[in-house]
Amino acid sequence: MRETTSRSRKVGDQMVEQIKRWIIAGHVKPGDRLPKEAELLDIFGLSKGTVREALKSLEVQGLVTMRTGPDGGATIAAVPFDRTFQLLQNFFFFREVDLAQIYELRRLLEPELVAGAVPHITEETLRLLEASIDFCAPAAQGPAHALDQRAEDLHFHDILAEANPNEVLRFMCQALNEMLVRSVRLARGVQHDAAFGRANVVAHRKILEALRERDATRARALMLEHIIEAEDYVKRLRGEYLRSLVLESDGPPTIALTPAGRQKAKTATEADDAPPAPSGTRRKPRPT
Amino acid sequence: MRETTSRSRKVGDQMVEQIKRWIIAGHVKPGDRLPKEAELLDIFGLSKGTVREALKSLEVQGLVTMRTGPDGGATIAAVPFDRTFQLLQNFFFFREVDLAQIYELRRLLEPELVAGAVPHITEETLRLLEASIDFCAPAAQGPAHALDQRAEDLHFHDILAEANPNEVLRFMCQALNEMLVRSVRLARGVQHDAAFGRANVVAHRKILEALRERDATRARALMLEHIIEAEDYVKRLRGEYLRSLVLESDGPPTIALTPAGRQKAKTATEADDAPPAPSGTRRKPRPT
């Protein structure tokens, strides 16, 4: 009886697949808009809740963005990097990832990244790289500034990644950089070595020079040296895991839950833990 | 007035974040169960539809799995590889990725992957690798069998990845392999070179031998050679892009949509295209 569409048993998921097929077939491209909610109800013959769930799925996957208001609705989007990174971070959250592993990857990828970027370096790229170095060059004025400089150090590599035409390599390097940026943010209060910053500036300057001369081989060698040096610094500073899910808001938890009251969440200053019902225990049945 | 929780405007997303915080804080771990739907309504003070959307979001992200029936509900899950790969594939769909780019990455990563795996190779691993080679060794009996052998060639590398303790490297290599497997599947009908399969078997045998002797350096060198050789073969065979969103079902489209009828979708044998309302056009309003 239920065999008409045995594929994915949930109708909403089938709708998601169908829309994906539209995208694959080229019927809709980024920037195009899906029919509005009411029309989707008719087209798919599903209820509002189901359609809404399907749209939510597409939104979470980064394939559409939703807007309210007139002319609102679902717009097809090229999946943005941030969204993909978030989902990747979800994956790594449950696995043991440490800085050594990330640097092992960077050691393999970054040299090739810069070498492959050389033919595509523009004057604009060189300007951006120089600006990045300039930001990191002066001695840090306070710990917050030092952290900003560390983040900018990593941004230097992002700029390089942009210049490399290999989309996969680019994504991987940027993802690694983003992981490191977040580990820097999480490391507030950790003592940062001023010598580390200076070493980065020196290394980046050398790399920039090689880029100006369009010397891919030298750029690759310098980058390898740079990563190995940075790896050494970072390993000495701190070796802890970096484990976090990506939240939209980085700030402290804001919602204190009132487990039974059916009243709006309110701001909390001290604790966020509204631990869920311990699995296995039974709560008292609520009255009908 | 709406400033109590100005973070992410949508309350459903706030609920998702809150549950992520539970996970981060260690209040819930994979295998634990979330309170059932009715309880979540009370806990968060939200309506059913909103809670349902939030759970859908978590499900799409791979953080929970949903089950029906008594004792059903949402179970926290370690995000599985397949889910993450799907989302990664969404990202690359909108970007120009070709086989050359993937092989450039493999050339960098696979040698290190096998070298790093050497200390962790068990007898069981060796057995699995040998079985994989044995499957690919005999001459292919028909084109379907040849494709299966190509997929198994890649599985050889997956087995190696399993033995490497670097989770990030592992993920990247497996993702690359999975992309190639899919490109093989998409390439039905393409002429496959029997010599390619034989060369793979030879290379895999050599690598296996180095692994038995726990010779990381030789394994690395052999792998590099192997990837370069494979890259050559593949480049000559076909250079097309591999572009596809990952669908739950790989089969042909099954749902023909009845745009206005508000009747259940039914199986279609010929065509899937129910192109969405061209953006901008107006459909006739449906009767209330």
Add this chain to the structure above:
DNA sequence: CAATCATATTTATTATGATAATTATTCGAT
């Protein structure tokens, strides 16, 4: 007593309609 089928119960999913919130557009006043 064991196995099997029917039935009840719990939960998930779908369905429908109403209300609130959000935003582009339009119109009016300065």
Add this chain to the structure above:
DNA sequence: ATCGAATAATTATCATAATAAATATGATTG
């Protein structure tokens, strides 16, 4: 012409009920 308020279009949320799925339980039968 510019700014701002009213308006209209559309999604977001809420509420409730009906339907379907899954499992445990108990009756029935060999």
